[in-house]
Amino acid sequence: xxxxxxxxxxxxxxxxxxxxxxxxxxxxxxxxxxxxxxxxxxxxxxxxxxxxxxxxxxxxxxxxxxxxxxxxxxxxxxxxxxxxxxxxxxxxxxxxxxxxxxxxxxxxxxxxxxxxxxxxxxxxxxxxxxxxxxxxxxxxxxxxxxxxxxxxxxxxxxxxxxxxxxxxxxxxxxxxxxxxxxxxxxxxxxxxxxxxxxxxxxxxxxxxxxxxxxxxxxxxxxxxxxxxxxxx
Numbered sequence: 001x002x003x004x005x006x007x008x009x010x011x012x013x014x015x016x017x018x019x020x021x022x023x024x025x026x027x028x029x030x031x032x033x034x035x036x037x038x039x040x041x042x043x044x045x046x047x048x049x050x051x052x053x054x055x056x057x058x059x060x061x062x063x064x065x066x067x068x069x070x071x072x073x074x075x076x077x078x079x080x081x082x083x084x085x086x087x088x089x090x091x092x093x094x095x096x097x098x099x100x101x102x103x104x105x106x107x108x109x110x111x112x113x114x115x116x117x118x119x120x121x122x123x124x125x126x127x128x129x130x131x132x133x134x135x136x137x138x139x140x141x142x143x144x145x146x147x148x149x150x151x152x153x154x155x156x157x158x159x160x161x162x163x164x165x166x167x168x169x170x171x172x173x174x175x176x177x178x179x180x181x182x183x184x185x186x187x188x189x190x191x192x193x194x195x196x197x198x199x200x201x202x203x204x205x206x207x208x209x210x211x212x213x214x215x216x217x218x219x220x221x222x223x224x225x226x227x228x229x230x231x232x
Contacts, residue, residue: 005045013034015036017036018040018043020040020041021038022040023040024037026058028062037051058226077126078091086188090107091108091110093111093113093122094110094113100128130160134158134177137182137186141190141193145216146197149197153173153197161178161180164178165188166178168197173200177193192227
């Protein structure tokens, strides 16, 4: 048995579905604007509103990710919003007769896609830029933390991943980072690198693992929250 009510929190419409459950669960509606909450019967509206306010950073991050997903399936990229290191930009497509390049300026991401200005070409140019940008940003961060932690890696790979922000092959000491980290605040990239390097010391997630990550990054939980709780 359920009960459905609606409230407004910080300008957002919240659909509350009360169920015989113990914890609150939150997600965005398909339109990316409304918030859908599954909550215990005993939770009053003000407690739910407080929980939503506390998760405002996560909600905003999910909305940015919806913008990225829209970019990936849109019939036309030009003018669509896309976050770069946590700051919103708009894509501009230029079909100049030149080698494909991407230029990031304040508020705008300009894709020079060359003479073949097809949607497929634009996606390919954007994907290549994502990989190159994350690699360039990750290199000094990885070098720094390897020195701090007394570790080394044999190889760094950047590629798009659907469920993980990073992975670490401990036997071969190979590190892989999600190319889409370019869309999150830069502090998230540092967190993922430290997280994956920690697996070279402690392979399984647990209290010791969390304590090690917390030793180097005391605010790792806040950084993890910006990633939307996906991957690990």
